[in-house]
Amino acid sequence: QSALTQPASVSGSPGQSITISCTGTSSDVGSYKFVSWYQQHPGKAPKLIIYDVSNRPSGLSDRFSGSKSGNMASLTISGLQAEDEADYYCSSYTTRTSVVFGGGTKLTVL
Amino acid sequence: QVQLQESGPGQVKPSETLSLTCTVSGGSISTSSFYWAWIRQPPGKGLEWIGSIFYTGSSYYSPSLKSRVTISVDESKNQFSLKLNSVTAADTAVYYCARESRIVGDFGVYNGACDIWGQGTTVTVSS
Numbered sequence: 001q002s003a004l005t006q007p008a009s010v011s012g013s014p015g016q017s018i019t020i021s022c023t024g025t026s027s028d029v030g031s032y033k034f035v036s037w038y039q040q041h042p043g044k045a046p047k048l049i050i051y052d053v054s055n056r057p058s059g060l061s062d063r064f065s066g067s068k069s070g071n072m073a074s075l076t077i078s079g080l081q082a083e084d085e086a087d088y089y090c091s092s093y094t095t096r097t098s099v100v101f102g103g104g105t106k107l108t109v110l
Numbered sequence: 111q112v113q114l115q116e117s118g119p120g121q122v123k124p125s126e127t128l129s130l131t132c133t134v135s136g137g138s139i140s141t142s143s144f145y146w147a148w149i150r151q152p153p154g155k156g157l158e159w160i161g162s163i164f165y166t167g168s169s170y171y172s173p174s175l176k177s178r179v180t181i182s183v184d185e186s187k188n189q190f191s192l193k194l195n196s197v198t199a200a201d202t203a204v205y206y207c208a209r210e211s212r213i214v215g216d217f218g219v220y221n222g223a224c225d226i227w228g229q230g231t232t233v234t235v236s237s
Contacts, residue, residue, distance in 0.1 A: 003156070034213065034220050034221070034223075036222070036223035036224070038157075045206055045227040045230050046157065046206070046224075046227055047227075048223050048225045051222060051223035052223070089156060089157050091159070091223075091224075093221050093222070096173070097159075097172055097173055098159070098162070098170045098221045099147075099159040099162070099172075100159065101149075101156060101157045101159060102156070103156045104157070
């Protein structure tokens with residue numbers, strides 16, 4: 001089972017925008033709209049921030065947005081804040097295994 | 111609001127069986143809208159989906175763990191459980207239970223996002 005591919009780390013300064021990519025295949029990201037993104041702070045459980053490619057859970061800041069093109073999904077965080085520093089994971093439905101996660105991306109706010 | 115809480119031993123000996131239970135409170139486990147999932151995270155590593163179950167007992171497993179995993183559900187207790195046998199040090203991880211959306215589409219039924227997570231429980235495999 002191959003995990004979705006994410007960059008190991010990204011960084012940005014407060015107020016800037018960053019984008020995290022999540023590359024899959026035609027068996028997962030490329031064929032389904034069931035792509036999710038999670039934020040995880042150290043020692044905490046993951047928190048859902050995007051579901052079905054681009055939908056935000058109720059009450060979540062609109063600074064977080066998601067999109068998809070072909071086999072790649074993306075998470076964009078605009079107006080970067082110190083509290084956004086965390087690990088981010090994508091996941092997707094997959095025909096082979098039901099659910100697959102990305103390897104995770106560490107976001108550093110400079 | 112729905113909450114999930116994992117429980118079980120924090121240490122398991124190599125070759126033995128890891129057993130965890132997730133108790134669902136604030137809502138019924140017997141809903142057609144959700145699966146109930148187990149996800150783990152080895153120390154310093156990423157998330158790994160283990161599997162999930164529908165309240166009727168239909169279950170889905172990661173191929174890499176399928177031969178060693180059993181997920182079951184107890185509607186009367188509003189709980190679901192994980193058993194992982196023949197454990198090794200590689201199974202040391204934080205284990206999370208989560209509520210996973212179940213999406214009925216035109217061409218099938220799909221696993222969606224995990225919107226509610228337990229706090230996680232650390233399981234160490236060591237003699």
